[in-house]
Every structure is written in C-alpha cells, then in structure tokens.
Amino acid sequence: MNCTRTLLSAAAGALLFVGVADAAEYEVVQKNKTFSVKELTIKAGDTVKFTNEDEFFHNVFSLSDLKTFDLGSYPKGEYKSITFDKAGKVEVECAIHPSMLMTINVE
Numbered sequence: 001m002n003c004t005r006t007l008l009s010a011a012a013g014a015l016l017f018v019g020v021a022d023a024a025e026y027e028v029v030q031k032n033k034t035f036s037v038k039e040l041t042i043k044a045g046d047t048v049k050f051t052n053e054d055e056f057f058h059n060v061f062s063l064s065d066l067k068t069f070d071l072g073s074y075p076k077g078e079y080k081s082i083t084f085d086k087a088g089k090v091e092v093e094c095a096i097h098p099s100m101l102m103t104i105n106v107e
C-alpha cells in the first residue's frame with residue numbers, strides 16, 4: 001500500500017517536471033511608453049515577463065475574456081511575470097498610458 005503510493009507520486013512528480021522544463025519565458029520591455037513588441041506568439045503554459053525600462057511607472061493589465069489580470073504599477077528596473085495557460089488572444093494594456101497596447105497570441 002505504502003509502496004504503491006510512493007510510486008504514484010514519483011510518476012506525478014516526473015510529469016510535472018517535464019511540463020515545467022517545456023515552458024518558455026518571454027520578456028517584453030516597456031520603454032518610451034511602448035511595449036517592445038506589438039504582438040507576441042507563445043504557447044500555453046509559457047510565461048511573459050514585463051520589464052519597465054522607463055524613468056516612470058508602468059502598469060500591465062488585461063480585460064480580455066481569455067485572461068483578465070492586473071499586475072499593478074511598478075518603477076524602472078522592476079518586472080512582473082504572468083503565465084498564460086489557455087490558448088487564445090489577450091490584449092495587454094498599461095493603465096497609466098492608454099496608448100500602450102500589445103497582443104499576446106497563446107497557441
């Protein structure tokens with residue numbers, strides 16, 4: 001009984017590890033009040049890191065049906081990350097600068 005349980009959890013752990021190893025991390029830089037890319041295509045499970053390289057605060061949020069989030073506002077040199085687990089399209093905006101807009105396509 002105990003032996004079976006150990007084997008099962010070891011198998012689950014291995015599967016989890018494979019999933020993490022396959023996931024990629026992308027970086028989008030916020031500079032001169034724009035996102036460094038207008039459009040980014042990633043795979044479900046991948047993470048996007050938004051790095052602020054401007055002298056002022058930026059925010060990252062989305063009201064998209066696929067994923068609604070608000071990573072808050074943060075100053076130069078800081079970043080926020082978010083993982084996209086479902087396929088679809090996400091419009092990403094900055095609450096401080098309405099002209100900042102980009103699209104993430106999750107495949």
Ligand SMILES: [Cu+2]
Pocket residue numbers: 033057058059094095096097100
């Ligand atoms: Cu901004």
